[in-house]
Amino acid sequence: MMPIDGQPVLTAAQMRAAEERAIAAGASVESLMQRAGEGVAAAVRRLAAGAEVLVLCGPGNNGGDGYVAAATLARAGHPVRVAALGEPKTAAAQAARAQWTGPVESFPAGLPEDAAHAPVVVDAVFGTGLSRPLEGDVGRAMQALASFARLSIAVDLPSGLDTDTGAELGGPLSTAEHDLTLALGALKPAHVLQPGAKQCGAVRLLDLGLGLDRISAPRTDVSAVETIARPRIARPEPWSHKFSRGMVTVVSGPMHGASELAALAAYRAGAGYVQLLTGGLPQRPHAIVRRRWSADALDDKRIGAAVIGPGLGRDDRAREKLEVALASDRPLVIDGDALHLLDLARLRERKAATVLTPHAGEFAALFGEGEGSKIAHAQAAARESGAVVVFKGPDTVVAQPDGLADVSTGASSWLSVAGTGDVLAGTIATMLAQRPHAPREAASAGVWLHAAAARRLAGCFIADDLANALPGALGECL
């Protein structure tokens, strides 16, 4: 079982293409299924600690993995039962079914009342082949079994999820929530996008030897998407100085607090010099250099990145400041109010690196609702705007105009509090000041640090605490 950061994310079609390439290279569906089922059995056996396992098998190859897992567990002497939703339909699943010599109970209706529940449940009903909502009582029965079980484990995907979007095909609350999902061969969007990611519980990857690498230019048959891995951040050199460490300028507006937070976060994320273009009075921390806004304030070539949007307002003065920022040749993070004032045609004229950081509401206002997954939306928005788009949320997606994208995993739900977006904007600005020619990498590094800072706080916090936890998160990357 492998952790899931820095791993490619494949759609169902890309998964099929990868499987076909492996078969063309000499593997067979049966050999891949054997490897998958044995991997599932090994993980289940370790976690079940001797408790009885009930494996639920569907009609396709996901069910085939389940039969192999059950037969492997039985051979190892582990107590295991099998219940199936009909007969296996594929040749590989039929061959796997033949390995299982015990009885097959019927699921969902046929499980006898007194034996319906099991301490460990394995969901091998549907994986990437689910094409329509679960029928009849399947979803409800699975929810009951999973909630009764001490441990419920999904094989490849929790049955009921749309592989490519993470949506529940039968609508909200139609699928079971598992403790663990064993992703087979590669991650799929449903493992990382909500609500699917929540239904998965913890996700671990089982390698099937498909030889998947993310490619450096998008193709339709291979992944252009990866989960964000811990970035490597260099310590300052002995000869570093405040400007070489990265200078960040934050444009302020009438709501000072938001830009103060962005400026604080920029410092805490490692910038050497942070200035706030504000009309406010000096206050703590005094390390933030406060200057009045002027139309040439962004002409300073030492500025590595500027932030505009947090607390900016949406009046004519805000528009004026945004126009100056767009016209400047400094790398730019555009957040909050500025996203509501943004003209995409004007943005496309910009040559310097630009990162947009919309949450779902700002994203919809700028780019519309769109079709498909959150990843696809972010990719389309990046293409349309010519900027790196950080589509924020519990499953933040960072996309660049050529289609390459990164998805964040492991964000704390405690981040759902005012001001955390301002902290992210400042954090990304520091990363951008240090990597002006790699804005996607900078944005993803910022997203990772932000999530790691929240994890370090391990519970309820306010945005100021989050900014102050950034140095600890940064320490994990040195």
Ligand SMILES: NC(=O)C1=CN([C@@H]2O[C@H](COP(=O)(O)OP(=O)(O)OC[C@H]3O[C@@H](n4cnc5c(N)ncnc54)[C@H](OP(=O)(O)O)[C@@H]3O)[C@@H](O)[C@H]2O)[C@@H](O)CC1
């Ligand atoms: N990729 C790899 O390298 C490897 C992949 N492997 C495994 O294969 C899995 C994918 O297998 P799969 O394609 O057979 O699809 P799967 O999810 O089992 O379901 C398809 C069946 O369900 C049916 N069906 C669909 N919706 C339904 C509904 N609502 N209600 C009822 N029925 C419904 C559908 O019928 P149909 O749509 O044709 O009517 C079809 O019979 C993958 O997740 C992984 O576990 C490993 O074995 C090894 C290597």
Ligand SMILES: [K+]
């Ligand atoms: K499953």
